[in-house]
Amino acid sequence: MPTVVPLDSAKPSQAVPLSGLNQLLDLAKKRSPDDQNRLLTGIAGLYESAGAHGGAPEALADIFIALTRDAEREIRRTLAQRLAKADWPPAALVRMLAADEIDIARPVIAASPLLLDDDLLQLLADCSIEHQIQVALRPDIGAAVARAIVAGGDPAVMTALATNRSARIETAAFADLVARSRQLAALRAPLTRHPSLDETLALRLYQWVGEALRQAISDRFTLAPERLAEAVQAAAHHGAAVEWKTVAALPATEDVDARLVAKLHAAGQLRPAYLIRALREEKLGVFAHGLATLGRFEVSQVLHALGGDTARPLFLACIAVGLDRAAFPAILTEIRKLNKGFPRDPDSSAWRLAERSVDQAAYEFRLLMADVDGASV
Structure with missing residues (x-):
């Protein structure tokens, strides 16, 4: 020996x-x-x-x-x-x-x-999006780490940071998050509840959130009616977006679509390829329910992704159920034909993300949709 x-x-x-x-x-x-x-x-x-x-x-x-x-x-x-x-x-x-x-x-x-902070910064620089999300969720992360997350600009990581109420986010970095929430709707609800939100930034956020979040801001801060009116007027002037919109016209066939998808799933016949077939047959409701079932998502989350101002969440949901990322441009084209041009994208390539695993894509989708109808990650 x-x-x-x-x-x-x-x-x-x-x-x-x-x-x-x-x-x-x-x-x-x-x-x-x-x-x-x-x-x-x-x-x-x-x-x-x-x-x-x-x-x-x-x-x-x-x-x-x-x-x-x-x-x-x-x-x-x-x-x-x-x-x-x-x-x-x-x-x-x-x-x-x-x-x-x-x-x-x-x-x-x-x-x-x-x-230490230096270790966390190294993880942000060198490791996967999943690692970065976990860093953003770590309790009591310091201001330098929060700045690096905001500077990195990844929507899922920034959303994780916004949900971390113990994170020490400096005013400048928090203001950047508020500004980004104009385009990234998933940031709005957690920012509304974050301790770092002050009255000035609350008024800015007020301009582009929906009625429910405006009420939450009004309840949290004692804001003069004239200041709220100014914020609303500014929103109208800039044409600011509101919260996620559900544009998919599903109510007329929703029960039928849900039953069909449930039957296919029970028989083991619901496959990713069937979602593409549903779109080709102009059955957007079947696609939505099928995507939710395969990904174990809430249907409301999928509907909000279909009606979003970016195709990024929809892309993540498709990857999460095993659809080929190379097929997504064609999928997106078919969905927009059936859904009044939604999901829209100010930058047509904003959904083009680096390689994601199935589990990672599902986690990021749930994170971005975490505040839709009370859904959780």
């Missing part, structure tokens, strides 16, 4: 010689996943115990990190859940787990006290 260099707890700065560490990793790789899990669990317990008695040696941190890097996915996921709120692991290990697959990274990003 190879000899592993012993750990000297009296010399916390001592590093494991590379040869000794490699020998240990080789031994670990030859073990079963259960054995690897027990080994890593033992190392974690030893590290935690050493930290409680004056600090763990650097050598033990090297071993802990190296074993985790080579561990199987499920082992890393379990470890991330254990370490999510702990203050004793090596900071380098926590940063590594935070940049891992999102299912592994999520609890660490959400709660680890060892992740």
